[in-house]
Amino acid sequence: MTDYMEMTEAFEQARTAPDALERAFGLEEEVRAGGVAAVRERLQGHGAEFCADCDVEIPDARRKAYPSAVCCVDCQSLREGRAQ
Incomplete structure (x- = not known):
């Protein structure tokens, strides 16, 4: 099933x-x-097309570099506690 x-x-x-x-x-x-x-x-290895946190489209370059990405770079940085 x-x-x-x-x-x-x-x-x-x-x-x-x-x-x-x-x-x-x-x-x-x-x-x-x-x-x-x-x-x-x-x-x-299937990530998301849109960020799980802010719902902004994840750029193709990020999805190609990190196929399992579920967050955009900004939100991932926040999740990891890094400031940009």
Whole structure:
């Protein structure tokens, strides 16, 4: 089963669950499946097209130099505690 299918199935189960506790468990599973999919992509060297922090497009040069980048240079510097 693909990651997308797992997330879709978890969401549908959460949406149609008979009580709030089961819906919460279903939503938790959906979030977990989405997180697993994101980590798998990163491990395979697939970064992001847009920065995870500021939503600005990550320049092609950065994506080519660091294929698994999920942040622009400015945001990555902030994450690492460096000032520019």
